[in-house]
Amino acid sequence: MNKKIISVIVTMILVLNSFPVFAWTPAESLTSSSVVLMDTVRGQVLFGKNAYKHLSPSVMCKLMTALVTIEKTDLNAKVTISKNAASFNGLNLVVGNQYTVEDLLYAVMLSQGNDAAVALAEYVGDGDIQKFVRYMNTKAKELSLKDTYFVNPTGLYEKSQYTSANDIALLIKAAISNNTFNVIFGARGFGWLNGNDSSILTNQNTLFWSYKGVDGGKLGANTNPQSFSAVTTAFQNDKRLIAVVFNNSKENAFSETAKLFDYGFSKFYTGVLVPKNIPQRSIEVDNVKVDLVSKIDVYYTYPVGDSFIKNISFLKNEKLKLPVNTETIAGVLKYTLNDSTVIEVNLYADKTVSAPEDYRTKIKDIITENRDLMAIVSILVIIELVLIIKNLFKFMFRAKKTRTQ
Structure with a gap:
């Protein structure tokens, strides 16, 4: 095909696409006294x-x-x-x-x-x-x-x-x-x-x-x-x-x-407002970072080509203390849409978060978790100490006996 013809066709397509599209809206022609369209x-x-x-x-x-x-x-x-x-x-x-x-x-x-x-x-x-x-x-x-x-x-x-x-x-x-x-x-x-x-x-x-x-x-x-x-x-x-x-x-x-x-x-299109299991906010609880997610996909309806979101706010659960489990609401995301619809999304920790442990705490936890083993070790240590003391006394007795001879 001639390059000039192709150029003309492309130009016409661009010009046609540049004109605004006047979409029909219900208000223009409805004669009904009262109507509602709801999702x-x-x-x-x-x-x-x-x-x-x-x-x-x-x-x-x-x-x-x-x-x-x-x-x-x-x-x-x-x-x-x-x-x-x-x-x-x-x-x-x-x-x-x-x-x-x-x-x-x-x-x-x-x-x-x-x-x-x-x-x-x-x-x-x-x-x-x-x-x-x-x-x-x-x-x-x-x-x-x-x-x-x-x-x-x-x-x-x-x-x-x-x-x-x-x-x-x-x-x-x-x-x-x-x-x-x-x-x-x-x-x-x-x-x-x-x-x-x-x-x-x-x-x-x-x-x-x-x-x-x-x-x-x-x-x-x-x-x-x-x-x-x-x-x-x-x-x-x-x-x-x-x-x-x-x-x-x-x-x-x-x-x-x-x-x-x-x-x-x-x-209008119905899609996901907040996807599940994707971090939405991060907060600090007792100086430890906690990632927050929704447990479900949260849907809403919006005009094609428009996010339709007027405002987003976040409220943290100020009562949280470590450890934080995945069943406790850690915060709430609040979406306000352009039609004034309010959608509140509960957020949870993406995993259980425990307090960091110091050296003494770790030793204490190890002892607590292995009580039976620690009891056996303690008995063996005591027996070993008794044997050492016994042998020490024997050595001292022999040394004293040697000096007196």
Whole structure:
């Protein structure tokens, strides 16, 4: 190829690469009233819009009902449907019929299932729905959900009941660590038997079939005002993200969830913040150097091309004295990220460090460690001394005898 042509091609490539790339950010086109995109490692918020705004908790009530039920009862337990439970909209549960807890959990998670939610609340609350609601609010406090308050297990409108997109994401982050919840949350369908009628319950979150990597989801329908809440998790590139979207349109809720995932998976990377067993700090304890390491790999999520670290500080354990073992926290590394996330990493001595020994201490340790041997040696020394003294007396006696002759 002509050298001039090659030169022109190279020049064009360099010129094109010199233009700035205008990356899409969610804020430019999202119509949703409230959204959160969160990573599942530390709960870092990768994007938020009105994340703490108080909203109708329809989907949140069902999620919390499922989690509390899973934690407090047996999946195989039989639930008898009451007249009260059957009066709610849902799957047309029949009064007096029995369903397993597991069946009702799938009904709550894959469909709106208000009747199933009430049936579970009655069963776990020993017939008292308000007792179950207290369980829900106690769990919310345990998870530090500061913008959530429950009045019923269904999510049907109550003026004093509310949640936020951020709290929903935090609940999902905690709940998916429970394997049973994670399996049900990730179900696309479930075989449903209602008396003599059988059907397939299909997850109402259609992103399971339209977005690569979706591994969990639920759709909520809010009546006051009319809106939809899509709660979805997806896994790509070795990281799992949570998206919570509130929108007046079901289709927009799903499409904008997909946009959030595109943004999160393409613009953020999950990697090691602190590798295990690699010295991070060195300290002196009683004038002896001690190297400190983390016992685990510590991960965090950050924008591609940016360390995302605002500040690093270190706090030494001032109470340390020699010897230092590998089980005692010797110090804490504190990372503050640009999104104000704080990550504290416990550091430990990379090996047991003992105090340096002087000559007397070494002799003492040798004697202590070899007591039996030292006892034998002592006895032999004593015997040898006795023999020497005996022989000395014999010599002296013979010498004296010789002089007197």
